[in-house]
Amino acid sequence: MKTLFSRCCTMPAARHSSRRAGLADDSSRGDHDAAATAGAPAAAASSSLSSVLRRSVLPIAVTAALAFSAQPAVAAPESGPDSPASTVPNDPPTESDRVIVKFHDPAAAETTKEKVVEEAAENALSETKAPEVSEKVKSTAAQADVLELDRELDEAEQKKLVAEIQADPAVEYAEADRLASSSWMPNDVYTPYQWTLLPAQGGVNFPGAWDVSRGNGQTIAVLDTGITSHPELNSKVLPGRDFINDTALSRDGDLRDANPQDQGDWSAAGECSAAARPSSWHGTHVAGLAAGVTNNGAGISGAAPGAKILPVRVLGKCTNGWVSDIADAVTWSAGAAVAKQPANKNPASVINMSLNYPGECGATMQNAINSAVNRRVPVVVAAGNSAVNAGGTAPANCANTIVVGASDNAGNTASYSNTGAVVDVLAPGGTAQFPMLSTVNGGTTTPGAATYGNLYGTSMATPLVSGTVAMMKQRDPAITPARVEQILKSTASGRLGSLNLNPSAAVRTVASTGQAQASYTATGGIGAKWRSTGGAAKWGNPVTNEANAANGGRYQEFVKNGRKITIYWSSATGANIVENATLIGKKFIAAGRERGYGFPASGEARVNGGSYQLYRNGSSVTKTLWSASSGAHAVKETGAIGGAWKRAGLERGWGWPTTDEYTSNGEVRQQFSHGVTAHWTSKRGVWTTR
Structure with missing residues (x-):
């Protein structure tokens, strides 16, 4: 075809x-x-x-x-106007000859403040290109000083100067x-x-x-x-x-x-x-x-x-x-x-x-x-x-x-x-x-x-x-x-x-920047999990900053040799790793990531015959299991069928799940590798057939 x-x-x-x-x-x-x-x-x-x-x-x-x-x-005009109906403002200039500097001690001498800025300029831009402070223009409502320089700086120069000023221990913050x-x-x-x-x-x-x-x-x-x-x-x-x-x-x-x-x-x-x-x-x-x-x-x-x-x-x-x-x-x-x-x-x-x-x-x-x-x-x-x-x-x-x-x-x-x-x-x-x-x-x-x-x-x-x-x-x-x-x-x-x-x-x-992005860092609970489980040697380096996940959680991505993992954190589960490229990881992603199963409550664990990972979404716990013969499927451990599966001995009892839960003839069903089909209705509860 x-x-x-x-x-x-x-x-x-x-x-x-x-x-x-x-x-x-x-x-x-x-x-x-x-x-x-x-x-x-x-x-x-x-x-x-x-x-x-x-x-x-x-x-x-x-x-x-x-x-x-x-x-x-x-409603559309029959024809457009010959010229703009309103004046289009000019783009604001990108150059600037001013910096805003907030000193920890706003009452410090003006000469001291000027020296901080001028030394920073020499370090950041070289002595020949370094501007000098012409005058203090004013103080802001936050008691920051607005200082005018003797020449305009382009955007790249502004960034270098501001970074150098901010490195001085006398400075609370600086910006163009x-x-x-x-x-x-x-x-x-x-x-x-x-x-x-x-x-x-x-x-x-x-x-x-x-x-x-x-x-x-x-x-x-x-x-x-x-x-x-x-x-x-x-x-x-x-x-x-x-x-x-x-x-x-x-x-x-x-x-x-x-x-x-x-x-x-x-x-x-x-x-x-x-x-x-x-x-x-x-x-x-x-x-x-x-x-x-x-x-x-x-x-x-x-x-x-x-x-x-x-x-x-x-x-x-x-x-x-x-x-x-x-x-x-x-x-x-x-x-x-x-x-x-x-x-x-x-x-x-x-x-x-x-x-x-x-x-x-x-x-x-x-x-x-x-x-x-x-x-x-x-x-x-x-x-x-x-x-x-x-x-x-x-x-x-x-x-x-x-x-x-x-x-x-x-x-x-x-x-x-x-x-x-x-x-x-x-x-x-x-x-x-x-x-x-x-x-x-x-x-x-x-x-x-x-x-x-x-x-x-x-x-x-x-x-x-x-x-x-x-x-x-x-x-x-x-x-x-x-x-x-x-x-x-x-x-x-x-x-x-x-x-x-x-x-x-x-x-x-x-x-x-116009240049390669600076290296990302991993901190807090996510950084601790990354380092304690092998760090860059095992998982590679972070390729994103830490960012917001659903329901108040956080996540960050790491890559080694093209293989991506995501470390998720929530207050209920702490930090855990999802291996995006495995079949269990793909199952988690296809289910809607943390919006689906919830946050990972464990890493991917290898066991005899396969592997599994746990997820928690409020009071609901889901376990995704994989084996070579059954593929990757989820068991709702806090659900009726999942609870009965646990009581029967997990995969050692009914076997590995070979389907997710599904509805047929008014029943919720799930099949397992030892030939068991679990059934559930609200009236009868859970029963099995083989």
Whole structure:
């Protein structure tokens, strides 16, 4: 059977028909990305086409949807103004000639204070570059001194000087005094209709991120249907590549080449679905959301206004593509070698894949993703639009990915979005009523004129996260993908707490170094557990700072030779290790980590025939057991069946669990390796059959 990839995560509104990219050779499914009428920021429609599968295939779906009967999400102008309606403030300068210093003794002599600052300047910046104190400007309400220097310092010099001042025992704290201005807002005429970028309209805080970073110097690889010519994209596009190695899909009559233009994913009636479908221009829409031209007085704003776009065509006719082609595209985009392909002279800073396919993540895709991550290129993927657990969808279930679900304009999980433990963060994906405006093409089959249109789906949420990552990487180009993921999750906020993307907080959390991040340290209970169980020699070094877990707990991640562990701490359990790569560790992650089973109450213990780990969630205790013959399954030790299993002698009695608990014919059941099936009902309690 052939295996194809298709666009994952978009649903179109008014003029497009519903589609879902699939790993399929001739298939189409109802998709959740919506496209709107070209040329105006209208809203998406409320329904999509039913899917018709002509063959038994594995669909690769784009994560956007097309819908009919569109109603405007907002009233749109017939045409945009010729010039901005309001003045856009200038960016505040990054240089400063002031420092704020709080001395332990505010009454110390001014000459003494000046000497501390000037000696620190000589140590930090060398004698020839060291500024002198010109005057004391004032004292703050906290009795800190604002000191003016005789020259301006750039951001790097400010950091060095402040660190040196703070090292003096006479100093309580020091920081640069900086000029501020109104939050930067682009003057693009359609930005007011991009509710996803504006917190006041139900979106997330991109203006707060733009004040400190815009993704300058970064490249977002968009692995999708390709790209069409558009004034909001052309100046941002780098030389990409067409990786479709199948003329039945490519539509351009050849195989892999240097032309990533979208040839159109349209289909005639009966080809991919019962009805004919126009082209979606999915890749063009995703590219505009990620990094469209911004602040040019026209069109839309991109999430990362300063980033470049690397278009890589992997989806063709029927919005389908082969996994083998997509995996090669991931590898090439990250700058690694691909046989018989020229080197990529513009390696990506982050890879965006708004696509998916059902089933497990195979070695081909996983190896490609690992290759990118090993080059410090984060891979951001869509969760999918089937309203199911994303753990059954690739590449969302691949390791080392940042998985994006979709939220609606109220900050709730969108009804169509896939969910589950593999989803790392939600970003606005829109709905049929409130879709997402971006760049598209006016052609119904082959490319026509450039225009704008609405789509919705996890396809649209994903480039917002990719844009955020690009802005994070401008602040620190050497930041690791693991650290990026940890920051995105630890700074998430909103109605869903630990899920909603917070671009401003994520970008501001990254230290603006332009160099490799300083070494992380492990302290407290987590650090003690790490050191007492073998430390760096056994577990490797920390790759994240300690961060908040659910329910008041904490966690920190460590890696050795690519093998990750997570040490969790809670007041009830203390600190314990989860070995992420073992089957028991994977079972814990798939169950929702500490939000599922609770916090680990032991490490993974090896016993005769297998291993186990205990977890505690309030008064509930769960034990996950693994053996080579039974696999990894959980027993609820504080439940009725689990309690009876313990009384029967644990795995020495009924044996190892061969299933989790499940419901059948009104009974809760669980099977064990010694041929025992345990049953439970509220009336009868627990009994067994063999």
